[in-house]
Amino acid sequence: MTEDYAVEARGLVKKFGDVTALDGIDLMVPRGKVVGLLGPNGSGKTTTVRILATLLKATAGTAKVAGFDVAKQADEVRRSIGLTGQYAAVDEFLTGRENLAMFGGLFHLEKDYVATRADELLEMFDLTGAANRPAKTYSGGMRRRLDLAASLIAKPGILFLDEPTTGLDPRSRIGLWNVITELISEGTTVLLTTQYLDEADQLADDIVVIDHGKVIAHGTSSELKDQIGGDRLEITVQEASSAASAVSALAPLVSGEATIEGTRYSAPVAGGSPVLIEAVRALDAAHIGVADIGLRRPTLDDVFLALTGHGAEEEQLAEPSTSRRGRRGGRQ
Amino acid sequence: MSAPAIQAKRPVLGWTIHDALIIARATVTASFRIPEALFFQLIQPVIFVLLFAYVFGGAIAIPGAEAGSAADSSLYRQYLMPGIFGQTVAFAAAASTVGLAEAMQRGIIDRYRALPMSQPAVLLGNTLANALRQILVLTVLSVTGFIVGWRINDGILNAIYAYLLLLLFAYTVTWVGAFVGLSVPNTETANTAGLIWIFPLTFLSNAFVPITSLPTWLQYFAAFNPISSLVQATRELFGNPTGAPTDFWTLNNAALYTVISCVAVIAIFAPLAVRKYRTATSK
Numbered sequence A: 001m002t003e004d005y006a007v008e009a010r011g012l013v014k015k016f017g018d019v020t021a022l023d024g025i026d027l028m029v030p031r032g033k034v035v036g037l038l039g040p041n042g043s044g045k046t047t048t049v050r051i052l053a054t055l056l057k058a059t060a061g062t063a064k065v066a067g068f069d070v071a072k073q074a075d076e077v078r079r080s081i082g083l084t085g086q087y088a089a090v091d092e093f094l095t096g097r098e099n100l101a102m103f104g105g106l107f108h109l110e111k112d113y114v115a116t117r118a119d120e121l122l123e124m125f126d127l128t129g130a131a132n133r134p135a136k137t138y139s140g141g142m143r144r145r146l147d148l149a150a151s152l153i154a155k156p157g158i159l160f161l162d163e164p165t166t167g168l169d170p171r172s173r174i175g176l177w178n179v180i181t182e183l184i185s186e187g188t189t190v191l192l193t194t195q196y197l198d199e200a201d202q203l204a205d206d207i208v209v210i211d212h213g214k215v216i217a218h219g220t221s222s223e224l225k226d227q228i229g230g231d232r233l234e235i236t237v238q239e240a241s242s243a244a245s246a247v248s249a250l251a252p253l254v255s256g257e258a259t260i261e262g263t264r265y266s267a268p269v270a271g272g273s274p275v276l277i278e279a280v281r282a283l284d285a286a287h288i289g290v291a292d293i294g295l296r297r298p299t300l301d302d303v304f305l306a307l308t309g310h311g312a313e314e315e316q317l318a319e320p321s322t323s324r325r326g327r328r329g330g331r332q
Numbered sequence B: 001m002s003a004p005a006i007q008a009k010r011p012v013l014g015w016t017i018h019d020a021l022i023i024a025r026a027t028v029t030a031s032f033r034i035p036e037a038l039f040f041q042l043i044q045p046v047i048f049v050l051l052f053a054y055v056f057g058g059a060i061a062i063p064g065a066e067a068g069s070a071a072d073s074s075l076y077r078q079y080l081m082p083g084i085f086g087q088t089v090a091f092a093a094a095a096s097t098v099g100l101a102e103a104m105q106r107g108i109i110d111r112y113r114a115l116p117m118s119q120p121a122v123l124l125g126n127t128l129a130n131a132l133r134q135i136l137v138l139t140v141l142s143v144t145g146f147i148v149g150w151r152i153n154d155g156i157l158n159a160i161y162a163y164l165l166l167l168l169f170a171y172t173v174t175w176v177g178a179f180v181g182l183s184v185p186n187t188e189t190a191n192t193a194g195l196i197w198i199f200p201l202t203f204l205s206n207a208f209v210p211i212t213s214l215p216t217w218l219q220y221f222a223a224f225n226p227i228s229s230l231v232q233a234t235r236e237l238f239g240n241p242t243g244a245p246t247d248f249w250t251l252n253n254a255a256l257y258t259v260i261s262c263v264a265v266i267a268i269f270a271p272l273a274v275r276k277y278r279t280a281t282s283k
Helices: A045-052 A074-080 A096-106 A111-124 A140-151 A170-185 A197-203 A221-227 A240-250 A273-285 A300-308 A312-318 A324-328 B012-032 B035-056 B070-090 B092-105 B108-113 B121-148 B156-183 B187-196 B198-203 B216-224 B226-238 B254-279
Strands: A005-016 A019-030 A034-038 A060-065 A081-084 A158-162 A189-194 A206-211 A214-219 A232-237 A259-261 A264-268 A290-296
Touching: A005 A045, A005 A189, A019 A034, A019 A045, A019 A060, A019 A189, A019 A206, A019 A214, A034 A045, A034 A197, A045 A060, A045 A158, A045 A189, A074 A081, A081 A140, A096 A111, A096 A140, A096 B012, A111 A140, A140 A170, A170 A189, A170 A197, A189 A197, A197 A300, A206 A221, A206 A300, A214 A221, A214 A300, A221 A300, A232 A240, A232 A273, A240 A259, A240 A264, A240 A273, A273 A290, B012 B035, B012 B121, B035 B070, B035 B121, B070 B092, B070 B121, B070 B156, B070 B198, B070 B226, B092 B108, B092 B121, B092 B156, B092 B187, B108 B254, B121 B156, B121 B254, B156 B187, B156 B226, B156 B254, B187 B198, B216 B226, B226 B254
Parallel strands: A034 A189, A034 A206, A081 A158, A158 A189
Antiparallel strands: A005 A019, A005 A060, A206 A214, A232 A264, A232 A290, A259 A264
8 A cells, every 4th residue: 555645756867958957856744744855955845845846847757746747737736735935935025915915816726715715814913903014014023924825726736935034033933833733733734944953853743854865864853863773972171181081981882983072071872861871980990070961762854964974064164155045135 | 705806808819918018007107106216317318418518509600600609509409418318228227137137036937927818918027118108208308308499390290200219219129129138147237237238329429420521431321320320300390400411222211210229229139138037036
């Protein structure tokens, strides 16, 4: 029996001239599930979404969205999806309500339906008070909410959220997460791209990690965390000079390579809390002063580091040129 | 929640018009929400009228009056106004360029392209709105002209033809502007690229000086420049002085040549712009 997939992409390749943005991506999103596409800037997340949303044609590979071929049945695909990009793609001179009416009209929906649905969405996104003000006067978070509302006007079964909270302040971010969680609970299928590990952790059932246009890992958040070993032992020693001796003192206890950053020591361990007690004993025996010690479940940041050899945020700074966005200037 | 109510099916052309009108309405509404932009769009041609009428007016001789005389400068204003009309509608292209470059940069074109709407409708609506905005501009300009002494001398019907010709021309150049707007990499470039080709085009014409005053080789360029034929036709239809007669077919059949040029330019640039739009991405 085959599972019912809202998104089925196989072997997607996209080349921009000499640059290979996607190098054979396979991506399956089961109906009613939330899949997080996680990767640093320039890894191919946005390109993937743009192909699935019929905005770009793949150089090779096939993709079906809601059972329709994105290359051959673009109109049917567009009727089934909602897309929220990294920009707040609304007309800033129109009011919130006018924006929703416009997009509803362009979706070829009945006027009465659009009016009712617009009220419903404005209420749901906490924009009722601002409904008759031009979007230009909205805060960043409000614009994103209006943008998301606009993509929901036709109640699409599949929602593509391309970095929905990039550039938002923490409060707006959590506000948007709550709305997304509500949509998910109503059964909407969501493909979410993000460079924030906590966001994928928070929202997604399944996480697909991509880097340099390739899928490098796939699984639930806890599966990915298990892949790099269990807990991590984290210690802050009192003096940076004693960090090296901590490495040798603890070597018999840890299950992988230890890392040191100044006074901070970190290493994967197997065996849970008894290890912690043994670690304290070993450090005491070696006369190493400890400021802080603890066991931590690995974060997706650790996963990323283990899988790619670099952190998710690091790459963003190191390779700004691979992001084609920079050339276009401002984002919003 | 109830299922979304989708409108009854229509033929493709019906949807195209439906969608284009929604875009046109939004574009027109938006332009009234930026009164300062509208103000400067209106004030610019007014400044041109005053500059040319009072600064250059005495220096440019129009056959039929003694240079420098009072009759001459009044004649020049009659001659000048259709030139300003022509120049103004040519500048309608720049609004299209900047508008579409901005829409693309803000990602709103992406949203349109991910909707099950008619694909050419965004451009049809945008060009239509920009041409319609020229009605307001032409009204303000006509009033200004009237104040400095310009008159409609050949009946109201011909005057209506003249205005319709100007609007057709405005609609035509907005397609060129749309193509430029979708081709430039960002809005900063759009601001200059949108204007750079219009300036020489309007000045290398009979808009401000009689074509016979240009060097011979430039006369050929100016004669085939559709702005010249537009201005010539407008002068004839408003019953304003046209300057010395020339041998150019394009100027002796000015209205016809203008319409042919407009149709040809739309036939070339509309498909080009739509093709650009279909592959346009916000990054």
